[in-house]
Amino acid sequence: MTPRRRRLGLTSRITVIFALGALLLTSAVATATYLLLQATLLEEASESAQAQAWRNARDIETGLITIAAATGSTSAEAAEAEDAVAAVLTNTLRTNGAKVALIVQGDDPRSPSGLLSRDIPAELKVLVQTGQAGQYRYSQDGESQLGIGLWIADVDSEYYEIVPLTELEDTLNSLRTVLIGVTLSASLLGALLGWYTARRSLHPIASVTSAAEAIAAGDFSTRLDPAIDPDLRGLSSSFNDMVDALAARIERDERFASDVSHELRSPLMTLTASVEVLERRQHELPDAASQAVELLSQDLRRFSTLVEDLLEISRIDAGAAELDESLVVVSQFLHAVVNQSRSPETPIDYLPDDESLLVIADKRRLAQVFINLIDNALKYAGGVEVISYQPISDDEVEILVQDLGPGVPLADQKRIFDRFTRAGGEAGRRESAKGAGLGLSLAYEHVRLHRGALGVRDRDDGKPGAVFFVRLPIAEDTDEEEVMAS
Amino acid sequence: MGTRILTVEDDDRIRKAVRLALEDEGWTVTEANTGERALDLFSGDDHDVVLIDIMLPGIDGFEVCRSIRRSSDVPIIMVTARVDTHDVVAGLEAGADDYLTKPFAPKELSARIRAMLRRVRSSDSPNMSRVKVGTLEISPDEGVVLKDGEELHLTKTEFKLLVELASQPGKVFSREVLLERVWGYDYFGDGRLVDVHIRRLRTKVEADAASPRYVVTSRGLGYKLQP
Numbered sequence: 001m002t003p004r005r006r007r008l009g010l011t012s013r014i015t016v017i018f019a020l021g022a023l024l025l026t027s028a029v030a031t032a033t034y035l036l037l038q039a040t041l042l043e044e045a046s047e048s049a050q051a052q053a054w055r056n057a058r059d060i061e062t063g064l065i066t067i068a069a070a071t072g073s074t075s076a077e078a079a080e081a082e083d084a085v086a087a088v089l090t091n092t093l094r095t096n097g098a099k100v101a102l103i104v105q106g107d108d109p110r111s112p113s114g115l116l117s118r119d120i121p122a123e124l125k126v127l128v129q130t131g132q133a134g135q136y137r138y139s140q141d142g143e144s145q146l147g148i149g150l151w152i153a154d155v156d157s158e159y160y161e162i163v164p165l166t167e168l169e170d171t172l173n174s175l176r177t178v179l180i181g182v183t184l185s186a187s188l189l190g191a192l193l194g195w196y197t198a199r200r201s202l203h204p205i206a207s208v209t210s211a212a213e214a215i216a217a218g219d220f221s222t223r224l225d226p227a228i229d230p231d232l233r234g235l236s237s238s239f240n241d242m243v244d245a246l247a248a249r250i251e252r253d254e255r256f257a258s259d260v261s262h263e264l265r266s267p268l269m270t271l272t273a274s275v276e277v278l279e280r281r282q283h284e285l286p287d288a289a290s291q292a293v294e295l296l297s298q299d300l301r302r303f304s305t306l307v308e309d310l311l312e313i314s315r316i317d318a319g320a321a322e323l324d325e326s327l328v329v330v331s332q333f334l335h336a337v338v339n340q341s342r343s344p345e346t347p348i349d350y351l352p353d354d355e356s357l358l359v360i361a362d363k364r365r366l367a368q369v370f371i372n373l374i375d376n377a378l379k380y381a382g383g384v385e386v387i388s389y390q391p392i393s394d395d396e397v398e399i400l401v402q403d404l405g406p407g408v409p410l411a412d413q414k415r416i417f418d419r420f421t422r423a424g425g426e427a428g429r430r431e432s433a434k435g436a437g438l439g440l441s442l443a444y445e446h447v448r449l450h451r452g453a454l455g456v457r458d459r460d461d462g463k464p465g466a467v468f469f470v471r472l473p474i475a476e477d478t479d480e481e482e483v484m485a486s
Numbered sequence: 487m488g489t490r491i492l493t494v495e496d497d498d499r500i501r502k503a504v505r506l507a508l509e510d511e512g513w514t515v516t517e518a519n520t521g522e523r524a525l526d527l528f529s530g531d532d533h534d535v536v537l538i539d540i541m542l543p544g545i546d547g548f549e550v551c552r553s554i555r556r557s558s559d560v561p562i563i564m565v566t567a568r569v570d571t572h573d574v575v576a577g578l579e580a581g582a583d584d585y586l587t588k589p590f591a592p593k594e595l596s597a598r599i600r601a602m603l604r605r606v607r608s609s610d611s612p613n614m615s616r617v618k619v620g621t622l623e624i625s626p627d628e629g630v631v632l633k634d635g636e637e638l639h640l641t642k643t644e645f646k647l648l649v650e651l652a653s654q655p656g657k658v659f660s661r662e663v664l665l666e667r668v669w670g671y672d673y674f675g676d677g678r679l680v681d682v683h684i685r686r687l688r689t690k691v692e693a694d695a696a697s698p699r700y701v702v703t704s705r706g707l708g709y710k711l712q713p
Contacts, residue, residue: 265567266497269589273503276592280510304589326661326677327707336673364674 011198018194023187030179037175041168046135046146049163052096053148057159059088060102064155086112096163103158120160124149128158137165144169204232208239220247250317257314264307268300275300309438313419316445323362323449327475330357330389330397337370338387342378349388357389357397358475361450369446369454372439373401373468381405381466391474401468408456408466416456417444447472489513489603492533494524494550495565496542504537507592513599521545525553534606535599538582539565540573548580555581559641561602563595578682583643584669585676601670606642617652619713622691622700624652633691643668644687647680651701651711660708684709 008016066081085102092100093113101109101120109117119140127134128149136147144165152159207224214222223243224236278285278293285293315321331350338346359366370387377384381403389399408416419441447454452472459465491513495501498519505515516533518524521542528536536554540547551562564577564585574585584598614626623632626649631638640648646668651659665675668683684703688695702712 262567265588266500269497270499270503272589273500273507273592277503277506277510324676324678332662332673340672340674364676367674 011195011202014198015191015194018197019187019191022190022193023183026183026186030183034172034176034179038172041171042137042165045163045165045168046137049096049098049146049148049161050135052092052098053150053159053161056088056092056100056161057150057152060085060157060159061152061154063088064104064152064157068155089113092161098161098163100162101160103160105156109160115160115162119162120149121147124160125158128160204229204235208235211239211243215243215246220250254314254317257310257317260310262311268304268307271300272304306438309442313438313442313445316449321449323365325360325362327358328361328363328366329355330359330399331355333359333361333363333366334370334387334389334399337367338374340367341371341374343374343383346374346384347386349386357391359397359450359472360475361472365446366450369443369470370399370401372443373470376440376468377401377403377405377466385465392471395474396471397474399470399472401470402459402465404463404465407458407464413456417441417454489535489599490516490533491535491537491599492516492518492524492528493537494518494521494542494547495537495539496520497539504592504595508596508599510592511596511599521547521550524550528554528558533560535602536560536562537565537595538562540577541567548576551577551580551582559639561599561606561642563598563602565590574676575678575682578679579686581641583641584679597670602642604670605646605668614649614653617655619652619655619700619711624648626652631691638690640687640690643683644690647683648687648691648701648711651709655711655713658704658708658710664709680709 063081063085067078067085070078070081089100089102089110090112092098099111099113099115099119101111101115101117103109103117109115109120121136121138124134124136124147127136128151131151131153133148133150135149138145138147146163146165148161148163150159151157211222211224220243223240226233226236226240275293275297279297282290282293312321331348332355334348334350338344338348374384382405383403385402385404387399387401389397392398417440419438444454447470450472452470454468454470456466456468459467489512491508493501493504493508493515495504495517496519501517501519505517508515516527518527521544524536524538525545538547538550542550545553547564551564554560554562561584562582564574564580564582566573566577566585566587577585583602586595586598617624617626621634623635625631629645631640631645631648647664650664650667661677661680662673662675664680665671665677666673669675669679671679684701685695688698688701691700692698698712700712702710704710
């Protein structure tokens with residue numbers, strides 16, 4: 001066998017492709033959305049923080065100028081200005097959570113919200129100390145912050161505001177979660193859509209498959225519905241044409257076999273009757289003629305059996321075999337079969353008190369099954385050792401025909417029931433000319449007609465030999481009345 | 487005079503071969519190649535057994551059988567092509583006592599004929615006394631069945647069947663037992679022989695054959711005479 005890469009089925013592949021497509025598309029859209037929103041939100045946040053900072057700085061500037069101008073004079077005005085500056089410094093924390101610090105002429109920072117000099121980013125300080133305004137976004141203790149620094153030139157002061165961006169960060173986090181969720185659901189949806197589409201488009205193939213299976217099982221009435229899909233009309237019509245042709249051909253073959261056998265009946269009838277007349281006079285015939293009659297009579301019997309078997313098989317093939325069913329007591333039946341067979345001494349192993357074990361059977365056809373099994377054992381295994389039977393479940397009985405022959409090789413255990421197969425395969429065919437190979441296949445068909453199963457296996461006890469088993473459904477016995485048996 | 491057999495068969499060669507085989511048994515054979523010819527020959531009622539092939543040109547075997555039955559209870563054996571067609575049941579319903587399938591061995595035919603002759607000739611019935619069941623009165627020795635005091639017209643096979651059932655009223659007889667005792671078949675005789683003859687018997691002994699009072703079916707296995 002050539003090594004084959006394991007490949008995914010068509011349905012799985014389409015599903016995966018749809019899922020990947022949906023994932024790619026939605027993740028691109030989601031990323032763009034996130035980046036755009038992030039930029040916008042950040043810009044908004046820093047603009048409003050800047051505006052606030054400028055306003056605060058102006059108020060402080062005004063206050064500080066007032067204080068400076070009032071040096072030595074009315075301290076009431078100075079005190080008022082001082083309060084205003086202090087208010088700006090404290091209120092900012094309340095209004096937007098920003099910590100502020102005012103550094104007047106390089107002093108220690110004034111910061112009611114506890115902003116220390118080292119808390120202020122150095123980069124920002126450099127900018128402000130060179131007289132520029134600046135802002136700086138950074139992260140401290142895992143929290144995102146926006147630092148804003150202004151140089152209040154008139155009073156030689158630095159003003160800093162550190163605005164926490166946690167709220168913005170939270171918003172962005174939620175946004176990210178939502179977008180990831182959307183992306184995942186979209187690809188799941190894509191997978192579902194892909195699966196559904198694959199199923200939909202593969203549906204006609206499924207119906208073709210089941211139709212082909214039904215035909216393989218022998219139901220030639222199966223046809224594809226030509227209306228399944230306009231795109232597949234060609235397929236379904238040629239499929240149906242194929243089945244028509246196949247069915248017609250099989251029917252022709254079956255009819256041929258049946259016709260031939262029917263035509264053979266009349267000459268066979270004449271032959272049988274004539275040979276019997278000859279047989280009666282065998283003792284009057286010269287030796288050579290007598291031997292010839294013997295040969296003629298034996299082969300005529302073989303020929304008749306073959307024609308009958310062929311007819312029966314063609315009837316079964318045509319579904320025209322009607323079972324003449326009745327309730328049959330298994331033990332009585334087996335005794336009658338063995339008595340009628342070519343080895344009437346065959347022992348039957350049975351449980352005492354099992355007159356009540358019944359099957360529904362066409363007893364003459366079922367008898368043919370066992371006659372064939374016994375004949376088969378006589379031919380290839382020196383005869384049947386024992387026939388036994390026992391219920392294997394509440395509704396099935398197994399009848400075993402065991403021999404002590406060479407057994408049936410595992411490879412042949414199925415093939416042996418094919419038509420015209422002999423034990424021993426090709427070699428057996430060449431070396432043995434006894435009997436035609438229809439017996440076992442006919443037996444197989446007969447058991448099947450009885451809703452049972454026929455098979456062969458090795459003996460359970462390790463001895464060489466074959467066990468042919470016939471499984472039949474047990475018939476329910478409802479009446480208690482005693483029946484006079486034969 | 488020996489046993490006379492009428493064979494109705496359109497195939498000359500088969501007819502001739504069967505005649506040879508039957509003559510070997512010491513029987514006299516009359517041949518007919520059509521149903522019409524068979525009825526002409528039979529009118530005298532001078533045959534002991536009639537062998538009829540179902541497939542005949544002109545009037546078919548069923549019709550020949552029915553025509554003969556109208557005037558005679560002579561044993562009739564039908565010859566059919568197949569076992570599992572309706573031909574068997576139809577032939578039995580037309581009045582045949584037994585049937586054979588082509589190709590049959592003449593030995594088998596002889597055995598059937600002998601069994602029938604035994605049935606007809608032996609006023610056998612092993613010393614059975616008269617049996618009364620309801621309004622039925624069966625006298626095995628005289629070969630007579632009375633219903634409400636009137637004699638019923640039964641064929642030999644129907645009579646034998648009724649006598650067997652009457653030998654132990656209330657006892658169920660399996661088909662196999664009846665096949666063996668009435669027809670001389672072994673276990674593998676055709677149960678339909680029993681079923682069809684029981685049906686025919688019922689049309690004669692029962693007031694309503696659809697719901698029998700005397701000849702009762704017992705599950706799938708057999709029949710009994712209800713005391």
